[in-house]
Amino acid sequence: MKRILSAYRLRPEGLKELEGRYEIVLPKEKSHFSKEEVLELISDVEVFIPAFNFYTDKEIMDKGTKLELIANYGVGYNNIDVDYATKKGIVVTNIPHSVTEPTAEFAFGLLLATARRIAYYDRKIRTPEGVSWGMYGEAGLPVFGKTLGIIGMGRIGQALARRAVASGMKIIYHNRHRLDEAIEKLYDAAYVSLETLLKEADFVSLNAPSTPETIHLIGERELNMMKPTAVFINTARGNMVDEKALAEALKEGKIWGAGIDVFENEPHVLPELSELDNVVLTPHAASKTLEYRHNMAVEMVRNIIGFYEGTYPVSRVN
Amino acid sequence: MKRILSAYRLRPEGLKELEGRYEIVLPKEKSHFSKEEVLELISDVEVFIPAFNFYTDKEIMDKGTKLELIANYGVGYNNIDVDYATKKGIVVTNIPHSVTEPTAEFAFGLLLATARRIAYYDRKIRTPEGVSWGMYGEAGLPVFGKTLGIIGMGRIGQALARRAVASGMKIIYHNRHRLDEAIEKLYDAAYVSLETLLKEADFVSLNAPSTPETIHLIGERELNMMKPTAVFINTARGNMVDEKALAEALKEGKIWGAGIDVFENEPHVLPELSELDNVVLTPHAASKTLEYRHNMAVEMVRNIIGFYEGTYPVSRVN
Known part of the structure; x- marks a missing residue:
């Protein structure tokens, strides 16, 4: 046996x-x-x-x-x-x-929770200072009609694209290899270079595997390419992102927000990140x-x- | 003029x-x-x-x-x-x-943030006690394959259904009038009584208009009909829910969780609600x-x- x-x-x-x-x-x-x-x-x-x-x-x-x-x-x-x-x-x-749908589900949940500030509101509403109930105060970002850039268009990336399309988003993607046209058509997805993706996407989601080549795939240079209104989502692996550069970009307003489920040194979360209000942090829970x-x-x-x-x-x- | x-x-x-x-x-x-x-x-x-x-x-x-x-x-x-x-x-x-897609988007965001515990994790991970990084600790609920019961299948309800179907959910609905078969087919949605909906849905979302007839539409009796694993979402109006009964049901574990954007006496939030960990609270921000x-x-x-x-x-x- x-x-x-x-x-x-x-x-x-x-x-x-x-x-x-x-x-x-x-x-x-x-x-x-x-x-x-x-x-x-x-x-x-x-x-x-x-x-x-x-x-x-x-x-x-x-x-x-x-x-x-x-x-x-x-x-x-x-x-x-x-x-x-x-x-x-x-x-x-x-x-x-078995992890495809759960991870895509969680990534899309992070995207909505970050953009529409759901986690932020829930946190603030429980504090003595509270949160704005006004027409414009502490407003979030729209998702409908916006462009989602998916880095890594495998099973999880495609399951995320399916959700995003039904939510009114346009899809651009970057992948090691361009997908079959038939698959691209399912999501009306345009294949672009990483640089174009970073510059044009309103939302950037990392869904590629962690390999020696993808370590710190997203660093200061890449964050600088993103729109100041961009939201970055990572449900892939922590080592693909330079966490210090991410915290800096969020703090300086180089990007608008981030939803992060994976970290460079789990279960350690950089204090520079957890002190920020424009990030949603979850404990590697995308399939939990x-x-x-x-x-x-x-x-x-x-x-x-x-x-x-x-x-x-x-x-x-x- | x-x-x-x-x-x-x-x-x-x-x-x-x-x-x-x-x-x-x-x-x-x-x-x-x-x-x-x-x-x-x-x-x-x-x-x-x-x-x-x-x-x-x-x-x-x-x-x-x-x-x-x-x-x-x-x-x-x-x-x-x-x-x-x-x-x-x-x-x-x-x-x-103009509020249809924003509200459906926010309702679905609340559903994911509540079920997958995104807002909860984000809140806890920032505290000195932290949050579980283990395999099963503080696990959320699955959404994929589950049944969403939509009360009020108008524009917003249908825009929510579109998102939910793309996320692997089954749709049942209750409405004043049954919809045309062609619309039902779009979402593979089954028309059921309110009682059936409350008993069978894993997620219950309120998307009906507030009228004199819908005041406290969801009260103790209705909450008791729901599954103990049910999640309740309200992006409609606060007066349609008996808030005290909701807080009680959440506290007693009669339902698993709730995502609430609207309240009976806005901007006042019941302390009985904001003390709970199994609720996500947002300040009437579904179109914000x-x-x-x-x-x-x-x-x-x-x-x-x-x-x-x-x-x-x-x-x-x-």
Whole structure:
């Protein structure tokens, strides 16, 4: 029987299909194993499930002499040294399907909450100073009729575009490769360079994968290209944005606002960011509902079963 | 030249079309006239523009002996004694078009911000206690695949339905009259009784007009019918909801959450509500962006011009 180690105490409901066919080791006392604990347990298992903030490095893979599969519980896999896994012959899988709609939903929620100042109002209305009830005071920004620039037009980017189109937005996008015309037509989406996107979009949403090439993809230079009325949304990965430059741009009014779910050093949030009123901050929660997390576990489990039994398709990243 | 009195200091850009053809009296020193000031000025004018929280009652209409038109700056006209206006031969107009998309946009933003806990996270992440970054802690509710019950399926309700369908929601609705099948098909929307809607919907959004019949349409009895996981959204009018019963239902967990933009005694917010973490509170801001407010002023102005010159259609409510 293959043995599985999960770094996180995943809920048992999502792991049911493994029962009786695989042996799974989960943390019992606390929510997740430390790196030291993983290093101790890894040598006994064929499969490792890292949580999304758990970095699976060379050391872990060297200790895991029986490792055959790293089944990531997330779509982004910047938490895994995939190149080294490939060298060692370890297969890495991710879960692109179950996070698509949740993430796009959350990104669009952040866009609306930032532009229409919903989170700001909710925060201020509870303070002794209160908030303006007047006709124009502390007004938000319109979304209807505005242009959304999507950086990374994969599954999540397209699911976001679908919502935005129904909300009266125009879509421009930048991607490694231009999409098929048939897909572009679905959203009436125009393919543009990153520079054009940054200059023309009223809303910029980051929905690309985190890779060595996309580290600090958005920095001071890119923020300076955006409109002073632009709103920036990040539900991808924190390391793709120079957070200090973002805080500076927000503070100086170089852009109007931002909705940020991911950070460079989670769970640490720059005080320069959390002191600002024109940013909405959420704790890497784009797929955080019990139902969505359950669906993610089922997709991850089926990667494992598919890998060993061939009964499900396997989403390999190497 | 016809004379117009505006209770609110509207921005001049939106009033441009009136220039040279109508004389308009606006507050100069402050944002709005008091009732006493309106009573003093009303006898000289043919047109009165009330702001949405300014109640235009018998006393004002009796003093306004030259009044021919009350051009409301809003779609809801529960701020005007329309029956009395009709008796006096005063025409009342409203602005249904320019607020449709803004209000639906805000309602959907509130729905996402409440269900996915965006406003809650943003509030908590800034406190010394912080917020959970774990897999399941302080999780929100899924929206994708869930059922939205829309009470009041007019322009705003339908604009909300369009957004919700693109976000993977199913639509049920209640309305005074069942809609044409062709419109139902656009949203795959099922017409149900109010009771069925309250019992079956995961999200309940109030988008009906405020009338004497809809006062406290949602009270203890209706809240008790909702699912314990239901989220209630109100962007219509505060008097349609028994606010104390709502606060009680939220506190007791009879429903999961609420997003509330309108209140029974604006700008007063019940402390029982603002002490709760499972509610998102906004200050009657569903159409509050400068662009939307401008479009509203243009629509309102064209009601006046259309009424006197016949060059624009007029949205009469009596």
